Amino acid sequence: QQQVKQSPQSLIVQKGGISIINCAYENTAFDYFPWYQQFPGKGPALLIAIRPDVSEKKEGRFTISFNKSAKQFSLHIMDSQPGDSATYFCAASSSNTGKLIFGQGTTLQVKP
Amino acid sequence: DGGITQSPKYLFRKEGQNVTLSCEQNLNHDAMYWYRQDPGQGLRLIYYSQIVNDFQKGDIAEGYSVSREKKESFPLTVTSAQKNPTAFYLCASSSRSFTGELFFGEGSRLTVL
Numbered sequence: 001q002q003q004v005k006q007s008p009q010s011l012i013v014q015k016g017g018i019s020i021i022n023c024a025y026e027n028t029a030f031d032y033f034p035w036y037q038q039f040p041g042k043g044p045a046l047l048i049a050i051r052p053d054v055s056e057k058k059e060g061r062f063t064i065s066f067n068k069s070a071k072q073f074s075l076h077i078m079d080s081q082p083g084d085s086a087t088y089f090c091a092a093s094s095s096n097t098g099k100l101i102f103g104q105g106t107t108l109q110v111k112p
Numbered sequence: 113d114g115g116i117t118q119s120p121k122y123l124f125r126k127e128g129q130n131v132t133l134s135c136e137q138n139l140n141h142d143a144m145y146w147y148r149q150d151p152g153q154g155l156r157l158i159y160y161s162q163i164v165n166d167f168q169k170g171d172i173a174e175g176y177s178v179s180r181e182k183k184e185s186f187p188l189t190v191t192s193a194q195k196n197p198t199a200f201y202l203c204a205s206s207s208r209s210f211t212g213e214l215f216f217g218e219g220s221r222l223t224v225l
Contacts, residue, residue, distance in 0.1 A: 043216030
């Protein structure tokens with residue numbers, strides 16, 4: 001119930017391509033879904049977040065798509081760049097549970 | 113610059129020794145957290161504190177201890193009871209518990225020999 005399942009574990013994309021990372025959850029009480037980006041040797045930083053009252057949120061080249069009925073959400077990185085190479089974590093929380101649950105992480109490599 | 117400072121960045125210890133990881137924030141945040149990161153397992157919550165002099169266990173608190181005597185500081189002690197302490201430890205803070213943005217430090221990598 002508390003898990004957030006993330007896939008794929010690793011992803012290789014050519015420069016200019018679209019990177020897609022998927023997450024699924026069970027707990028219908030989750031009401032906040034952030035994505036974090038982590039570069040090697042650094043702490044994660046918030047990239048983009050969505051709440052379940054909208055189906056999509058876009059910030060620059062990064063888009064979250066949210067499917068409430070399927071209990072899935074995904075991160076799309078358009079025009080992927082080598083500088084996007086990092087580990088990406090999805091997460092979910094609710095005011096009821098009071099905890100932020102992270103997915104397992106996806107290591108993205110964008111080849112020049 | 114406002115942020116979270118973790119120290120030390122790298123730490124080596126022998127089995128059976130307790131170690132304390134430091135975490136200081138100057139963001140004036142009420143909530144602070146400790147996460148453990150292992151390859152392929154994401155970030156797992158060890159302890160969190162929403163206010164000074166109060167803290168709660170996370171999902172993997174066994175073998176760890178914390179204190180919150182000041183708003184700015186949330187040190188983590190990895191005790192000899194922690195069976196597999198070698199990991200990357202991340203401290204974070206937020207102005208709102210869990211449903212707002214978490215600000216992370218740069219982490220402390222602990223290796224137990």
